[in-house]
Amino acid sequence: xxxxxxxxxxxxLHGGIxxxxxxxxxxxxxxxxxxxxxxxxxxxxxxxxxxxAACAAATRRIGxxxxxxxxxxxxxxxxxxxxxxxxxxxxxxxxLGIGSGIAGATERMGLRNDRPLAAVREAVTIVRGMLAGEExxxxxxxxxxIKVKLEYKALRPDLPLLxxxxxxxxxxxxxxxxxxxxxxxxxxxxFTRHALDRxxxxxxxxxxxxxxxxxxxxxxxxxxxRGEAHRxxxxxxxxxxxAFWSLAQRTPAAKAALLRAES
Numbered sequence: 279x280x281x282x283x284x285x286x287x288x289x290x291l292h293g294g295i296x297x298x299x300x301x302x303x304x305x306x307x308x309x310x311x312x313x314x315x316x317x318x319x320x321x322x323x324x325x326x327x328x329x330x331a332a333c334a335a336a337t338r339r340i341g342x343x344x345x346x347x348x349x350x351x352x353x354x355x356x357x358x359x360x361x362x363x364x365x366x367x368x369x370x371x372x373x374l375g376i377g378s379g380i381a382g383a384t385e386r387m388g389l390r391n392d393r394p395l396a397a398v399r400e401a402v403t404i405v406r407g408m409l410a411g412e413e414x415x416x417x418x419x420x421x422x423x424i425k426v427k428l429e430y431k432a433l434r435p436d437l438p439l440l441x442x443x444x445x446x447x448x449x450x451x452x453x454x455x456x457x458x459x460x461x462x463x464x465x466x467x468x469f470t471r472h473a474l475d476r477x478x479x480x481x482x483x484x485x486x487x488x489x490x491x492x493x494x495x496x497x498x499x500x501x502x503x504r505g506e507a508h509r510x511x512x513x514x515x516x517x518x519x520x521a522f523w524s525l526a527q528r529t530p531a532a533k534a535a536l537l538r539a540e541s
Contacts, residue, residue: 286313288341290495293323297332304333307340314341314373316493321351321383327360334368342368345460345493346442348379349401350389355423357401358408362432370433375460375493376401377442381529395451396420402439402455410435438490445531449473453480458491462535464515464522469538470494 289307291300307315315333317326326344334342342364347357357376365372378394385391400418404426407414413427440458443449444465452459459477461470470492478488497518499510522536 288312288314288316288343288493290316290318290345291326291329292318293320293326295324295329297324297329300329301332301336304337304340308337312340314343314371316343316345316373316495318345318495319347321380321386327364331364331367334364334371339371341371341373343373343375343493345373345375345440345495346377347374348377348384349397349421350379350384350391351387354401354404354421355408355426358405358428361405361437362409362428362430365437366433373438373440373491374405375440375442375458376405376456377460378448393420395447398441398448399451399455402441406439408432409437440489440491440493443473443477444535446476448531449476450480453477453482453486453489454484456489458489458493460493461495463495463497463518465494465535466538469535472538473535 289303289312291303295303304315317330319326330342330344344361344364349357352360357374361372361374376398378398379391381391381394391397396418397420400416400421403418404414404416404421404423407416408423408426408428409432411428411431413425414423415425416423438457440460441448441452441456442460442462443452444462453476459473461473465473474489474492481488497511497514499507499514501507501510522532
């Protein structure tokens, strides 16, 4: 949602959905006046780029968002290559979110995820430089890109880069380097208010504007019958809660976000 506008409703899809079904949903999303379509890419499920590209080609108005790519299983140079191409296909409607990924999944791929904030900072630096048409020479703690330049001109050199963040340091980094914030499922409204305040304070301290866009994932169920909708919503939350609670046991920031409520 925009900082100065009323919240806009969008729809989140993911790799568990058949790409052909995603196209059907995308056309319905556009026809019914939603603002955008976001694709969540979960480890070891379908990659979302084929569906995102197909939906970009099948629509004309809605935003096509990737929320999120992580730089461990998709190097920042590849992220720049792919999001630039998707934005051309969508004619300037693509959005990109970058996050540190799920540590357990990256470890199972034999990848080290011991510097998540450095990884996100470096990914944003490399992607932004490449989209701007620069020759990137960057040697970081997690990633490097030496004499790297896109061989095509990106449609939008200033394509907004959003960041998925939850912990205090990650929220501060978001305000310092990103153009927007992505907040995960299962985060209550009080956490969202706190997170946005933290991001805005960090942006102000860095001499940057507040985030232009805040994307909040919210589980929902829509049915003509209110009781049926409630049952579906409870089932959806019940399916999601074990994974989120398991993550919370390993990650203090995830637990704090999940349990945060107004005093």
